Amino acid sequence: xxxxxxxxxxxxxxAAGGCVGRSAGYRRRGDPKVSLEYNPGWESSAVNLLxxxxxxxxxxxxxxxxxxxxxxxxxxxxGSDSSTLHVNWTQLLSSSPAGAIRVEPADSVLYSTAVxxxxxxxxxxxxxxxxxKVHAEHFYPSYHLANFTWASLEGQLNKTALxxxxxxxxxxxxxxxxxxxxxFQVTAYEGGSRDGPLPRLLHSANSSKVEFVMQGVAxxxxxxxxxxxxxxxxxxxxxxxxxxxxxxxxxxxxTIFEMAQLISEPHNNSFGSSFLQWKTxxxxxxxxxxxxxxxxxxxxxxxxxxxxxxxxxxxxxxGEDLERRCSLSAVNISFGSENNEAYEEKGYLSWSALVGxxxxxxxxxxxxxxxxxxxxxxxxxxxxxxxxxxVLTRQEKPCSEYEPIx
Amino acid sequence: MVLLEEEEKALLDEGSLPKEHGGPARxxxxxxxxxxRLAHRLLVLALMCFLGFGSYFCYDNPAAxxxxxxRDMKVNTxxxxxxxxxxxxxxxxxxxxxxxxxxxxxxxxxxxxxFSCFVCVGQVIFSMGAICNAFxxxxxxxxxxxxxxxxxxxxxxxxAVSWFKGKELNLVFGLQLSMARIGSTVNxxxxxxxxxxxxxxxxxxxxTTLGIALLIGGTTCIFSLVCALLLAYLDKRAEKILCKEQGxxxxxxKLTDVKDFxxxxxxxxxxxxxxxxxxxxxxxxGKVFFIEKFKFSSQEASAINSIVYVISAPxxxxxxxxxxxxxxxxxxxxxxxxxxxTSHIMLAFTFWNPWxxxxxxxxxxxxxxCALWPMVAFVVPEHQLxxxxxxxxxxxxxxxxIIAIAAGMILDSRGYLFLxxxxxxxxxxxxxxxxxxxxxxxxxxGDLNWSAKKRxxxxxxAMAEAKRREKIRRQNEDDLAKLQPKNDFSLRNxxxxxxxxxxxxxxxCHLSALAHRSVLK
Numbered sequence: 001x002x003x004x005x006x007x008x009x010x011x012x013x014x015a016a017g018g019c020v021g022r023s024a025g026y027r028r029r030g031d032p033k034v035s036l037e038y039n040p041g042w043e044s045s046a047v048n049l050l051x052x053x054x055x056x057x058x059x060x061x062x063x064x065x066x067x068x069x070x071x072x073x074x075x076x077x078x079g080s081d082s083s084t085l086h087v088n089w090t091q092l093l094s095s096s097p098a099g100a101i102r103v104e105p106a107d108s109v110l111y112s113t114a115v116x117x118x119x120x121x122x123x124x125x126x127x128x129x130x131x132x133k134v135h136a137e138h139f140y141p142s143y144h145l146a147n148f149t150w151a152s153l154e155g156q157l158n159k160t161a162l163x164x165x166x167x168x169x170x171x172x173x174x175x176x177x178x179x180x181x182x183x184f185q186v187t188a189y190e191g192g193s194r195d196g197p198l199p200r201l202l203h204s205a206n207s208s209k210v211e212f213v214m215q216g217v218a219x220x221x222x223x224x225x226x227x228x229x230x231x232x233x234x235x236x237x238x239x240x241x242x243x244x245x246x247x248x249x250x251x252x253x254x255t256i257f258e259m260a261q262l263i264s265e266p267h268n269n270s271f272g273s274s275f276l277q278w279k280t281x282x283x284x285x286x287x288x289x290x291x292x293x294x295x296x297x298x299x300x301x302x303x304x305x306x307x308x309x310x311x312x313x314x315x316x317x318x319g320e321d322l323e324r325r326c327s328l329s330a331v332n333i334s335f336g337s338e339n340n341e342a343y344e345e346k347g348y349l350s351w352s353a354l355v356g357x358x359x360x361x362x363x364x365x366x367x368x369x370x371x372x373x374x375x376x377x378x379x380x381x382x383x384x385x386x387x388x389x390x391v392l393t394r395q396e397k398p399c400s401e402y403e404p405i406x
Numbered sequence: 407m408v409l410l411e412e413e414e415k416a417l418l419d420e421g422s423l424p425k426e427h428g429g430p431a432r433x434x435x436x437x438x439x440x441x442x443r444l445a446h447r448l449l450v451l452a453l454m455c456f457l458g459f460g461s462y463f464c465y466d467n468p469a470a471x472x473x474x475x476x477r478d479m480k481v482n483t484x485x486x487x488x489x490x491x492x493x494x495x496x497x498x499x500x501x502x503x504x505x506x507x508x509x510x511x512x513x514x515x516x517x518x519x520x521f522s523c524f525v526c527v528g529q530v531i532f533s534m535g536a537i538c539n540a541f542x543x544x545x546x547x548x549x550x551x552x553x554x555x556x557x558x559x560x561x562x563x564x565x566a567v568s569w570f571k572g573k574e575l576n577l578v579f580g581l582q583l584s585m586a587r588i589g590s591t592v593n594x595x596x597x598x599x600x601x602x603x604x605x606x607x608x609x610x611x612x613x614t615t616l617g618i619a620l621l622i623g624g625t626t627c628i629f630s631l632v633c634a635l636l637l638a639y640l641d642k643r644a645e646k647i648l649c650k651e652q653g654x655x656x657x658x659x660k661l662t663d664v665k666d667f668x669x670x671x672x673x674x675x676x677x678x679x680x681x682x683x684x685x686x687x688x689x690x691x692g693k694v695f696f697i698e699k700f701k702f703s704s705q706e707a708s709a710i711n712s713i714v715y716v717i718s719a720p721x722x723x724x725x726x727x728x729x730x731x732x733x734x735x736x737x738x739x740x741x742x743x744x745x746x747x748t749s750h751i752m753l754a755f756t757f758w759n760p761w762x763x764x765x766x767x768x769x770x771x772x773x774x775x776c777a778l779w780p781m782v783a784f785v786v787p788e789h790q791l792x793x794x795x796x797x798x799x800x801x802x803x804x805x806x807x808i809i810a811i812a813a814g815m816i817l818d819s820r821g822y823l824f825l826x827x828x829x830x831x832x833x834x835x836x837x838x839x840x841x842x843x844x845x846x847x848x849x850x851x852g853d854l855n856w857s858a859k860k861r862x863x864x865x866x867x868a869m870a871e872a873k874r875r876e877k878i879r880r881q882n883e884d885d886l887a888k889l890q891p892k893n894d895f896s897l898r899n900x901x902x903x904x905x906x907x908x909x910x911x912x913x914x915c916h917l918s919a920l921a922h923r924s925v926l927k
Contacts, residue, residue, distance in 0.1 A: 078767040085646060180591065208509060233519045246757065248699075248755055248756070248757065248823060249821075249823050250698075250699075250821035250822050250823050251820050251821050251823050251824050252821070253821065254817060254818060254820060254821035254822070255695075255698045255817070255821060255822060256698070256821075257698060257699045257822075289818065290482065290483065290817070290818040290819075291476055291480070291481070291482045291483070291818070294552065302705060322438065333873075339473050339477065339704075340477070341477060369823065369824065369827055372827055372828075372831055373827060373830070375831075376827075376831040376834035376835075377834060379834065379838055380834055380837040380841055383838055383841050383842065384841055387841065387844070389843070391844070394849075
């Protein structure tokens with residue numbers, strides 16, 4: 001009876017788990033209110049600048065996503081719930097954009113950081129898929145994302161789902177792209193929950209998701225592999241740290257046991273930190289299943305000392321002497337391992353990461369896992385105890401009716 | 407292999423004294439050709455061992471090439487595991503009929519050849535499915551392969567009984583078992599390399615590469631078929647020279663017996679199903695687990711995935727003797743189940759070196775096989791043993807088929823942690839069943855958990871009783887001289903069997919029923 005009861009409880013738990021998963025979207029009190037704004041204060045849609053404003057109880061996180069120059073995400077954390085973004089468009093689009101982007105009041109800004117997607121590498125992965133072991137002659141000329149032509153965000157903006165898609169095609173100089181495109185799909189969140197599709201990243205209200213998608217891009221070789229170069233900025237004397245978090249739990253991202261995260265170096269006097277977090281998996285299908293998993297590999301952080309004109313957003317916000325005031329570091333992420341098919345077979349690749357303020361979210365065991373374990377281990381234990389008790393009580397009875405034969 | 411050669415050497419030494427039974431009328435044959443001489447029987451033994459090699463080698467082909475199969479055929483894990491399920495489906499039914507078909511329909515020789523052909527054809531269809539990029543054809547191939555595989559194991563053991571009855575039978579069974587393990591291990595460790603070589607040759611991966619690699623693996627089946635043909639020829643020849651009878655499984659299956667099965671027997675069935683579904687599907691899916699979670703190379707992952715088979719090859723006889731000497735089968739089963747649970751939990755929740763957990767699993771698995779299967783003979787009267795074992799294998803195959811697919815689905819949707827927890831839950835069910843069996847046995851005063859000493863005592867008592875009855879019977883027999891005299895040897899064995907005493911293997915007529923693949927694996 002006991003056993004049956006606990007197994008029933010388990011079934012209920014399963015159902016409950018499903019409900020919790022489904023009701024993920026609702027807002028709690030204290031969760032920020034998020035609003036999207038496209039090219040604030042500018043009528044034209046020739047360039048893209050998306051402003052996401054997440055207003056909390058007494059703080060605001062501004063995200064500025066833009067394809068002016070290289071695709072950039074700028075994160076500004078302010079200690080006021082009424083801070084606003086000001087963009088001086090003529091200055092921003094000029095050759096000296098310093099100071100064109102400001103968040104007012106300036107003294108409410110507590111922390112700011114930025115992530116830039118600079119380049120897409122393509123290399124011949126016949127011998128190895130490890131980017132750091134590939135010889136220089138096996139690299140094709142890389143795609144500079146700043147030279148891409150980015151489609152207007154108009155029509156790509158979904159204000160209820162809080163998402164937008166920046167789609168870009170190569171301008172032609174750097175090899176054929178055919179009708180392929182690269183896009184960055186950006187999603188903001190109003191509450192903490194978990195994404196539906198793989199890799200089902202756990203996000204908090206303090207983070208946004210960016211999904212990098214390569215669709216229909218014509219590879220220049222038979223066994224072409226691609227890698228994305230990402231540049232991260234940290235202000236003051238701090239630097240970025242690249243961490244690998246290995247977890248035994250692959251319940252939400254089947255067979256992927258590693259999470260990589262780029263975090264701010266811990267610092268006593270500084271307020272705030274940020275993270276870029278991703279699972280070491282990309283997917284080769286629009287509706288990703290486990291079998292579409294493409295392993296991704298990341299390589300050690302490299303310090304970057306010089307910056308080109310493609311960092312207009314960074315210059316516009318952090319100023320002209322960017323290299324002196326901030327530390328810049330770059331990380332490469334390559335897609336595909338020896339066991340994965342080459343890109344051309346599916347012609348699709350998507351990779352997701354979270355950009356956010358504060359500490360990166362930590363995963364825990366799901367209720368279902370704990371429930372099953374408790375019931376499965378508990379039942380035999382209970383049975384053993386009950387059985388032992390019954391045996392002990394039985395033994396206390398005198399066994400006088402037994403008489404030895406012979 | 408080394409083990410095999412050593413054993414053979416030992417056999418040769420032991421048998422080096424010449425045997426002088428040969429008919430004086432016949433011209434003396436050279437030792438290798440004379441069915442009465444040891445050298446000839448060793449040849450037959452070698453053929454028997456290699457008879458099963460092909461099917462054991464190819465059974466685990468999918469596990470050895472999991473990543474390749476999934477990538478080249480573009481299937482998810484549930485579909486991949488269906489390859490194993492399709493192997494099991496025919497055996498849900500065939501377990502009951504394998505023995506019957508060998509005894510009544512084909513005879514051992516033709517039966518062996520036919521089952522070998524099934525195995526070959528199955529593997530060829532399987533490879534053709536890969537070459538033609540038709541996954542359904544691969545499934546058909548596995549189905550045909552399954553029809554042959556399990557029955558071939560029965561035929562193999564029937565041959566063993568017919569050639570080695572009364573002498574080296576235990577050793578022969580042991581050797582066949584080791585050969586099975588060697589087949590599985592070689593497969594796990596070599597198929598990746600074969601695939602890689604074919605890939606080098608063709609210059610690309612893809613379903614054709616997979617198909618050709620599988621076809622190359624299939625040559626082991628052809629080799630086994632050749633063994634079957636040679637064996638049939640030698641057996642026929644021996645029949646002519648020695649006037650011996652064709653071997654029979656002696657299996658009697660009566661499905662109506664099922665309603666008479668006792669509670670302990672049903673509990674044993676539950677243990678069997680719940681335990682084995684947490685081992686074989688895990689091995690089938692293990693390779694990717696070790697690569698992904700523990701960052702093993704493909705080669706290392708193959709090696710660790712085959713360690714369970716490697717360990718059980720030498721440990722099975724050791725545990726067999728241990729359990730025989732000590733008795734207390736239920737306690738051993740509890741130990742084995744708890745060890746397996748520990749191992750699964752270690753694999754699920756820690757990053758500890760998985761060699762520890764897998765070795766523990768290998769040991770536990772060998773121990774369970776030695777302690778669990780003989781228990782059936784204690785709780786079932788002899789005339790129902792065939793049915794009991796057939797039924798046990800049938801539901802085991804059913805469980806394996808269903809759980810294999812379920813495991814694939816769980817892996818695809820919820821990952822390895824959840825899969826491991828699912829397997830742990832299965833082992834826990836087995837643990838519940840074995841704990842219940844312990845108490846049921848205790849309350850009912852069963853003999854399952856007696857020590858060997860106590861059993862011996864009762865065996866002596868039973869012997870005395872048997873002797874007394876024998877005396878009475880003889881007296882009666884004298885009175886009824888017309889009655890056909892019964893062999894007292896077989897009579898005594900029957901009594902002992904009824905009492906659940908353990909007999910030497912050569913005295914037990916139902917032993918061959920024990921020797922299905924899934925039982926001995």
